[in-house]
Amino acid sequence: MAFVRYYVGDIVKMKKTHPCGSDEWEVRRIGVDFTMVCRGCGHQVMIARPKFEKAVKKIVSRGPDAVE
Template sequence: MEQYGLNDIVEMKKEHPCHKSKLWKIIRMGADIKIKCQGCGSSIMFDRAEFERKLKRVVQKAEKED
């Protein structure tokens, strides 16, 4: 499984119903993972196992902060 982190841009297997973007930004990580649609700005929360099952690929890694 690919590694992902906070503020990474990811692509899910199914796109959001808004059809504006297929990309999502990870905005919260813990036992649950919250992602935000890059098209309309709505957010969805998944438990970690469900998120990993629906994740297609990591598009862009977030820049490291020092």
């Protein structure tokens, strides 16, 4: 499995949809936990890194701090 680096501001598509119907989230904080904000309703959640990495389907767009 390849190592994927995430950055603050990344928009990620999750495997499961949020109850509001959106499956896109914006990454707000990175560390042991990730803080994300739903792009549909603005709900903010904190999720553990292993659970986050397993739940991400793909990166939709990169944040302004991304180095590629």
